[in-house]
Amino acid sequence: MIRTEAKLAMDLLDSKIAQKPTRDGYGTGVIAAAEKDPNVVVVCADLTESTRNLDFKKKFPERFIQVGVHEQFLAAGAAGLAMGGKIPFITSYAMFCPGRAWEMVRTNICLNDVNVKIIGSHAGVSVGPDGATHQAIEDIAIMRPIPNITIIAPCDAVEAEKATLAIAEFKGPCYVRFAREKTPVFTTAETPFEIGKATTFRSGKDVAIIACGPLVHNALLAAEELVEEGLDVMVVNSHTIKPLDEKAVLHAAETCDAIVTVEEHQITGGLGGAVAEYLAKVRPTIQEFVGVPNVFGESGSPVELISRFGMDVPAIKKAVKKAHKRKTAR
Amino acid sequence: MGHLSDKRIKELEIIANQLRISTIEMVAHAGSGHQGGPLGMADVFAVLYFHALNHDPKNPAWEDRDRLILSNGHACPIRYAAMAESGYFPAEELKTLRRLGSRLQGHPERLKLPGAETTSGPLGAGLAQATGLAYAGKMDKKKWRVFCQTSDGEHEAGLHWEAMLFAGKYRLDNLVCIVDRNNIQIDGRTEDIMPLEPLRQKYEAFNWHVIDCDGNNVSAVVDALEATKSLFDKPICVLTHNIPGKGVSYMENNFIWHSQPFKPGQAEAAVDELKAVGAKLEAELAKL
Numbered sequence: 001m002i003r004t005e006a007k008l009a010m011d012l013l014d015s016k017i018a019q020k021p022t023r024d025g026y027g028t029g030v031i032a033a034a035e036k037d038p039n040v041v042v043v044c045a046d047l048t049e050s051t052r053n054l055d056f057k058k059k060f061p062e063r064f065i066q067v068g069v070h071e072q073f074l075a076a077g078a079a080g081l082a083m084g085g086k087i088p089f090i091t092s093y094a095m096f097c098p099g100r101a102w103e104m105v106r107t108n109i110c111l112n113d114v115n116v117k118i119i120g121s122h123a124g125v126s127v128g129p130d131g132a133t134h135q136a137i138e139d140i141a142i143m144r145p146i147p148n149i150t151i152i153a154p155c156d157a158v159e160a161e162k163a164t165l166a167i168a169e170f171k172g173p174c175y176v177r178f179a180r181e182k183t184p185v186f187t188t189a190e191t192p193f194e195i196g197k198a199t200t201f202r203s204g205k206d207v208a209i210i211a212c213g214p215l216v217h218n219a220l221l222a223a224e225e226l227v228e229e230g231l232d233v234m235v236v237n238s239h240t241i242k243p244l245d246e247k248a249v250l251h252a253a254e255t256c257d258a259i260v261t262v263e264e265h266q267i268t269g270g271l272g273g274a275v276a277e278y279l280a281k282v283r284p285t286i287q288e289f290v291g292v293p294n295v296f297g298e299s300g301s302p303v304e305l306i307s308r309f310g311m312d313v314p315a316i317k318k319a320v321k322k323a324h325k326r327k328t329a330r
Numbered sequence: 331m332g333h334l335s336d337k338r339i340k341e342l343e344i345i346a347n348q349l350r351i352s353t354i355e356m357v358a359h360a361g362s363g364h365q366g367g368p369l370g371m372a373d374v375f376a377v378l379y380f381h382a383l384n385h386d387p388k389n390p391a392w393e394d395r396d397r398l399i400l401s402n403g404h405a406c407p408i409r410y411a412a413m414a415e416s417g418y419f420p421a422e423e424l425k426t427l428r429r430l431g432s433r434l435q436g437h438p439e440r441l442k443l444p445g446a447e448t449t450s451g452p453l454g455a456g457l458a459q460a461t462g463l464a465y466a467g468k469m470d471k472k473k474w475r476v477f478c479q480t481s482d483g484e485h486e487a488g489l490h491w492e493a494m495l496f497a498g499k500y501r502l503d504n505l506v507c508i509v510d511r512n513n514i515q516i517d518g519r520t521e522d523i524m525p526l527e528p529l530r531q532k533y534e535a536f537n538w539h540v541i542d543c544d545g546n547n548v549s550a551v552v553d554a555l556e557a558t559k560s561l562f563d564k565p566i567c568v569l570t571h572n573i574p575g576k577g578v579s580y581m582e583n584n585f586i587w588h589s590q591p592f593k594p595g596q597a598e599a600a601v602d603e604l605k606a607v608g609a610k611l612e613a614e615l616a617k618l
Binding site for chain 1: 452462465492
């Protein structure tokens with residue numbers, strides 16, 4: 001059942017729940033972070049409005065830096081800003097930064113271990129109609145092997161704001177992925193958030209879903225629907241993908257003995273991979289993977305694409321049932 | 331002309347010659363590394379570390395120091411030689427170049443060596459970092475300046491031009507980009523691989539001041555770097571025209587010495603030639 005300690009929204013399961021894109025949470029969060037710390041600056045690559053930096057630009061014009069369509073410079077230049085004592089939030093679409101700027105992110109930011117915050121908006125298939133070119137579904141995979149980086153995928157706009165504030169106070173390079181499309185706002189100001197600490201939103205004993213990003217909501221809906229089918233499903237919000245909350249993952253594996261990972265990302269190299277790599281070492285566990293199955297995206301509405309690539313509620317339910325079947329067949 | 335006395339110029343020439351000897355010995359001892367570019371840049375590094383830079387070798391993290399970003403990280407032997415010579419670490423440590431556990435990595439690393447300022451090697455990324463640093467310095471009204479040493483070959487990287495545009499846009503006159511215009515890169519001459527000329531006009535078109543100088547003439551390098559102090563409203567490019575392999579007759583202007591390992595006897599011959607030059611310079615100094 002839903003854990004009261006998670007302090008989730010009362011209308012969590014209501015189809016009319018309020019919706020907002022996670023990038024909006026970044027927009028308000030970065031202003032709050034800038035009010036707290038005068039070294040916070042925003043660097044933008046010709047996407048001020050869509051990366052939700054317009055209000056920041058109005059409020060802190062002297063701390064807003066426009067670099068134009070120069071994503072490699074966005075990353076490498078920010079390393080220099082950080083060496084000069086600034087806390088740069090570098091903002092673009094995830095496809096371009098870290099995507100296009102990967103080597104600068106690796107060498108200039110992470111190997112230098114400088115305090116740069118990489119804000120990757122429009123991640124996942126949520127850019128919808130823009131099509132495969134703009135759908136960053138490999139970003140977690142390209143970031144995970146880089147030492148020194150912290151990777152976060154907030155589940156809704158409220159958590160996105162908390163994550164933005166948290167990374168401003170955290171020393172070291174961070175990558176946070178945000179989505180373009182509106183998604184349910186189902187956490188509250190009181191919902192716990194701490195970098196590196198997964199939150200169990202729903203307790204259960206049959207199968208554990210470990211999810212990140214807005215699909216955590218789909219996972220909760222799937223879990224509720226599965227009650228009718230006699231399954232008691234745990235849902236863990238693993239917002240921090242690196243460092244993985246190994247304690248929470250092990251707890252989920254030991255409690256349920258079957259895992260389903262859910263993410264709006266290629267199955268290869270994402271949260272599912274992180275969970276599998278860890279459990280293979282300490283407690284091999286049955287696992288099903290919900291994510292994009294090694295194909296490029298395409299144009300369509302975000303909802304259509306989530307369904308097409310098998311990340312909607314029916315697909316999650318199917319994966320949970322499969323994991324449960326594998327577990328009971330043993 | 332003539333910011334420094336003849337005596338001081340001669341002393342800097344002697345230092346540059348010593349940096350060349352250290353470079354040869356270091357790379358020969360390591361068994362790999364780059365020597366052609368560093369030999370050509372020795373005069374510039376002697377002037378930077380012993381005249382132009384406001385720095386404190388005993389306090390590499392000094393807040394008010396000028397920052398020197400080495401963009402062409404493969405040329406690090408010359409920086410390591412200058413750092414040792416000016417007192418950042420004992421000259422003995424130069425023998426650890428490229429060895430396991432050494433602070434002197436094959437390409438420099440900021441977190442390993444205090445004073446290295448940044449990690450570099452992948453080409454074209456230094457000016458971007460220098461530019462970000464200069465922007466931060468401007469925001470905080472700092473007096474320190476940022477120098478970025480670049481190679482000419484790395485001007486082929488798109489990122490370098492992104493940084494040039496940005497520095498021009500924000501009029502970063504606290505930024506000096508020094509170009510090792512030695513006309514060679516790994517595969518041959520730059521103008522055959524991918525022509526850069528007219529390089530001066532390219533910088534000017536990107537809203538930079540440009541100073542040309544003979545990078546193997548210590549007095550000319552001193553004057554060029556002095557001149558950067560009185561240029562405003564735009565970033566400054568100093569095109570130092572250098573002879574790769576300078577000081578070692580069999581290496582000069584031969585692109586194969588970008589990073590070719592020494593054969594037996596070659597390094598010793600190079601050091602002997604440079605020591606003879608050093609003795610001549612010392613004799614000249616004694617007369618001044």
